[in-house]
Amino acid sequence: MKNSLGKLDELPRVALAHLPTPVEAMGNLAAALGRNGGLYVKRDDCTGLAFGGNKVRQLEFYLGEARAEGADTVLITGAVQSNFVRCAAAGAARLGMDCHVQLEERVPGKSGEYRTSGNVLLDRMLGATIYSYAEGEDEEGADRRVREIADELKAAGRKPYVVPLSPGHKPLGALGYVDAAREILGQIEDEGIRMDEIVVASGSGSTHAGLLFGLRALGSDIRVTGVCVRRDAAIQKQRIADRCRDIAELLEVDPVVGDDDVIAMDDFLAPGYGRLNDAALRALDMAARREALILDPVYTAKTMAATIQRAQEAGPDHGIMFLHTGGTPGAFAYSESLTAELGRLRAANKPGSVHA
Numbered sequence: 001m002k003n004s005l006g007k008l009d010e011l012p013r014v015a016l017a018h019l020p021t022p023v024e025a026m027g028n029l030a031a032a033l034g035r036n037g038g039l040y041v042k043r044d045d046c047t048g049l050a051f052g053g054n055k056v057r058q059l060e061f062y063l064g065e066a067r068a069e070g071a072d073t074v075l076i077t078g079a080v081q082s083n084f085v086r087c088a089a090a091g092a093a094r095l096g097m098d099c100h101v102q103l104e105e106r107v108p109g110k111s112g113e114y115r116t117s118g119n120v121l122l123d124r125m126l127g128a129t130i131y132s133y134a135e136g137e138d139e140e141g142a143d144r145r146v147r148e149i150a151d152e153l154k155a156a157g158r159k160p161y162v163v164p165l166s167p168g169h170k171p172l173g174a175l176g177y178v179d180a181a182r183e184i185l186g187q188i189e190d191e192g193i194r195m196d197e198i199v200v201a202s203g204s205g206s207t208h209a210g211l212l213f214g215l216r217a218l219g220s221d222i223r224v225t226g227v228c229v230r231r232d233a234a235i236q237k238q239r240i241a242d243r244c245r246d247i248a249e250l251l252e253v254d255p256v257v258g259d260d261d262v263i264a265m266d267d268f269l270a271p272g273y274g275r276l277n278d279a280a281l282r283a284l285d286m287a288a289r290r291e292a293l294i295l296d297p298v299y300t301a302k303t304m305a306a307t308i309q310r311a312q313e314a315g316p317d318h319g320i321m322f323l324h325t326g327g328t329p330g331a332f333a334y335s336e337s338l339t340a341e342l343g344r345l346r347a348a349n350k351p352g353s354v355h356a
C-alpha cells in the first residue's frame, strides 16, 4: 500500500490533527430521504485544532515544511472568514511561531459580525497580526502581497514561511487528503461499509484533488464528487486535474487520475462564494435537525445540498459519504442572516402554510 503513495510518508509533517476522525452513519437523514441507510459522514470537522476542519490535515504538511526550514513566522492569505487562515494561526501558535494573516474582501456587502465574529475573532484570540486586501478575486495578487510582507519581515531578521493559495505551488495541502484517503479506505474496510461515492467541497481544490488522487493511487474506484463553492465546474475541473498531476510529480508516482475521472458539480454555487441559496439553507437545516451536524454557509451547506441530491438520484444500494470539512466558526459570522433565513424557511414549511 505504501509504495503506491510514493514519498508521502517521507515528507516533513507535524502532528496537529486528531486522527483518525470518525465515520458515522446518517440514519435519520437517510430515512428522511426515503432510503434504508447507506449515508455516512466523515467527521473532519472533528480534527481538533482550534475548532478543526479539513485545513488542519493540510497544514500538517505546510507547517512540517516550515519547521524543517527553521521558520519562525507563518504568513497566509484568505477570505475574511477563512478557516484556513484561522487554522494556520492556530498551528503557528502550537508550534511557537508568529502568524501574519491577510484577509481578502471576497464577499460583497458584509459588515458587522462578518468582520468581527467567527473566524476573525479566533484569528485575534490566537494572536495573529491581521492585514486587509481589498481585491477578493485576485488570487495571485493576494499571494504576491503576502510575499512582499514576508520580504519585509525577512529584512527585519525574521524567518518567514508563506502558505500559498494560488495554483503553481507544491501541492503540500493536498497530501493531507491523500493520507485521508488511506484512512477512509481502512475505516470502510474495517467497518464493512459499502462506499460508492464521496461528496466533498471543492474550493482551492486541495481536499478534492488529494482525496481523488489518494483513492486512485490505492486502487479504489470510489466516485469523488467535488462541489464547487467558488468557481464554475469547467474551471474547477481543470484546476483539479492539474492539481492531481502536481501531486503525482511531488510524490514521484504515476499520474493515476485521468481528466475524465474529475467530477465537479456547480449546481449549488449560485449566487456565489460565501452566499447561501435555498437548497443549501434546507440542507443546513436538515443536517442540524436530523443529525445534529452543524454546517457552515460557505462550504459544507452547499456540499450537503449536493449530497442530498446525489442520494435522491442514486439507487438505494449506492453508499454515499459526505465529507464534513468543518468551517463551523463561520456560522457565527452569519448569525443574523441565518436566523432570519431559517425563520423564513421554517415558517414556509409549517403545516397549513401557503408555501408548505
Ligand SMILES: Cc1ncc(COP(=O)(O)O)c(C=O)c1O
Residues within 6 Å of the ligand: 053, 054, 055, 082, 083, 084, 201, 202, 203, 204, 205, 206, 207, 208, 296, 299, 300, 325, 326, 327, 328
Ligand atoms: C470548511 C471548509 N470546507 C472546504 C473547503 C475547501 O477546501 P479546499 O480549499 O481544499 O478545496 C474549505 C476551504 O477553505 C473550508 O474552509
